[in-house]
Each structure stands twice: as structure tokens, then as C-alpha cells.
Amino acid sequence: MEIVMENVPGPAGQDPVKLRLLFYGLEHCPPRHAWGPGLRDAFIVHYVHRGRGQVHGNGQTYTLEAGSGFLIVPGKLIHYEADPHDPWTYSWIGFNGLEAHGLIARTGLSDAKPVFQAAAASYFERFHDECVSVAGQRGADLSYQSILYRFLAELVNAAEDATDARPAASKETYIRQAIEWIGHHYSQRITVEDIASRIGLNRTYLSSLFQARLGMSLQGYLLHVRMKQAVELLRQPELSISDVSRSVGYLDPFLFSKMFKKTVGHSPSFYRKQQLDARHPNGT
The missing domain is CATH 1.10.10.60 (Homeodomain-like)
Structure with a gap:
């Protein structure tokens, strides 16, 4: 199993911020590699680059493959596991802040609807590389904020595209x-x-x-x-x-x-x- 994860230090001397990137990572999971069931204390969005896996939460089971992703809501029980034959590679981004709930609401995602689909060659394919590229820079905290807002904007756009594509499916x-x-x-x-x-x-x-x-x-x-x-x-x-x-x-x-x-x-x-x-x- 190959895993790359980075915790992001918060800006010094600040009160609770509107939105803050906490950590990000990338993992090549072995077959049946799993997390949970358990709770998280932040919003976390995973994006699947390759392979397949399942997410179990809110009484439902979702099967995901490359080009899809899922949201973890703080305080909600969740379990996810890599496919035994074609295990997934995914990246993730964790965040919180005063604006987090409102911004997630705009994406249309929730613990009841945690899965999304992304267009080919979307920003989700490269956001992890962008995070890595700014690590250690003097203005890294500002760059991280920019990346996080861009990431959430893409989630909102993906939700709008899905709504436009299926306005009233019978x-x-x-x-x-x-x-x-x-x-x-x-x-x-x-x-x-x-x-x-x-x-x-x-x-x-x-x-x-x-x-x-x-x-x-x-x-x-x-x-x-x-x-x-x-x-x-x-x-x-x-x-x-x-x-x-x-x-x-x-x-x-x-x-x-x-x-x-x-x-x-x-x-x-x-x-x-x-x-x-x-x-x-x-x-x-």
C-alpha cells in the first residue's frame, strides 16, 4: 500500500476561520483495504482515480469507480472498502470552518446523498498535485485556500451539470x-x-x-x-x-x-x- 498524506498547519494567531484546509492525501489501496465503520470530525471528500470500491453509510451501499467520488460528513458513521480484485486509488481533501456546511449544501451532497460523478479530465484529477506543489511555500496557506475554494466550486458545478443532464427523469x-x-x-x-x-x-x-x-x-x-x-x-x-x-x-x-x-x-x-x-x- 502506497500512501501520501500531509497535514496542513493553520495560520498563526487566527480565530476560527471561514474555511480551512486541514489535510490532503493520495493512496493506492491494496485489495479489501478498508476504513471504519467510524466517525470523522471534518468534512472529507474522496475522489477515485482508478479501480473500484464500496462506500457504506446512512443504510446504503454505493459502488464507486474511476471518475466518481464521495463525501464524508463529520459525525456521521461511514465505512468504505477497496474492491478485492480492482482496488481503488483515491485522493482526498479534509476541511472545516464556519462556511463549510453552507458550501457543502451548495454542492447538493450530504450524508444521504454522498456520491458524485466528475467529468473527464476534471480538476479533481489534479488537485492533489497542486497541494503538493505549494507545500512549504511562504504563502502556502493562501494557496491552500485557493485550491480548496476551487475544489468546492468544481463540486458545485458538477452538481449543476448533473441536474441539467437529468432534470426530471421518469x-x-x-x-x-x-x-x-x-x-x-x-x-x-x-x-x-x-x-x-x-x-x-x-x-x-x-x-x-x-x-x-x-x-x-x-x-x-x-x-x-x-x-x-x-x-x-x-x-x-x-x-x-x-x-x-x-x-x-x-x-x-x-x-x-x-x-x-x-x-x-x-x-x-x-x-x-x-x-x-x-x-x-x-x-x-
Whole structure:
């Protein structure tokens, strides 16, 4: 694990300031590296540069990947953990001050809505480098203030962009977005939490939309898509069962076989034999 963290000394002889940068850092996390559950005493914003991880807070679970970030609110219980296979690299910035609550409110983030998405090549990609570059300078405290205000301005802009992009998404829009995303990612190890996080909804609520509209839960629909594709791939004799399993998002071929039999009624091997026998009834 590689970690770079710097505590920022406060300006001497000052009463409580309007806004103050407390610390910043960058960490390349090992698989399953976690913090919490616990409380923080400052606002902290993490930004994910690479990899994936999960954040648990306020009774919800969010899956994050590169280009997204999350807010930690002081005094609120939170737990976050790196993905076991593709652990994240993230940077963070911690701050407090008399203006902190009001500025965070402008970003639209809170303990109930802690996750944000950033545009490609955003300021979040480089703010840590800027902090490092001013460390030790005579006017570092002023530079840190500038960086922090710029960082928060970008958060406010990201919130406005998200609002403009989805002014009044309907239930049908959410379902269509989820179906399209599943169609592009079912071959990866995605979960219903990943899907709901990408759409920006609570997983239980999104699943209820699927149940009402399609007659199956979100988990059921994901399974349906994977098994439908598996049926097609099993008709290709050059692919092993393990090949098919990986191609529809299962690293474990035994789990794949179990889910296939539960869905289709036969094991993958038996289904393949049936198809080959039907195609060549005389064994030719």
C-alpha cells in the first residue's frame, strides 16, 4: 500500500476561520483495504482515480469507480472498502470552518446523498498535485485556500451539470438507462448495487421499478440477460463451460452452472449436448 498524506498547519494567531484546509492525501489501496465503520470530525471528500470500491453509510451501499467520488460528513458513521480484485486509488481533501456546511449544501451532497460523478479530465484529477506543489511555500496557506475554494466550486458545478443532464427523469427513463447499462456490462462482475449506483437510485427502489414494469426484480433481470447470452454461447462447441461462464460475468464456473440449471432447468453440459444432438441427430 502506497500512501501520501500531509497535514496542513493553520495560520498563526487566527480565530476560527471561514474555511480551512486541514489535510490532503493520495493512496493506492491494496485489495479489501478498508476504513471504519467510524466517525470523522471534518468534512472529507474522496475522489477515485482508478479501480473500484464500496462506500457504506446512512443504510446504503454505493459502488464507486474511476471518475466518481464521495463525501464524508463529520459525525456521521461511514465505512468504505477497496474492491478485492480492482482496488481503488483515491485522493482526498479534509476541511472545516464556519462556511463549510453552507458550501457543502451548495454542492447538493450530504450524508444521504454522498456520491458524485466528475467529468473527464476534471480538476479533481489534479488537485492533489497542486497541494503538493505549494507545500512549504511562504504563502502556502493562501494557496491552500485557493485550491480548496476551487475544489468546492468544481463540486458545485458538477452538481449543476448533473441536474441539467437529468432534470426530471421518469420511471421509464430509469428502467431504460439500467437496461442499457446492463446490456453493456453484464459480462463483467457487476452487482445490483453497481447498477443502482450508476443510475443514481436506491437499489430497492430501482428493483421495485423493474418488478412493476417487467415482472421481475433487478437481480432477476440481470440473471435473465446473462443466462440468455449463455444459451447462445453454449451453442458454440469451441467454447468451454469456463469460457462461457466468464463471458457472462461469472468467474466461478460452478456458481454459473448452478444458476444456469436453476434458470434453464438443465446443467450447461447437458444443455450443450442436447443442442449438439439436435443439430446432428445421426452423430454426423
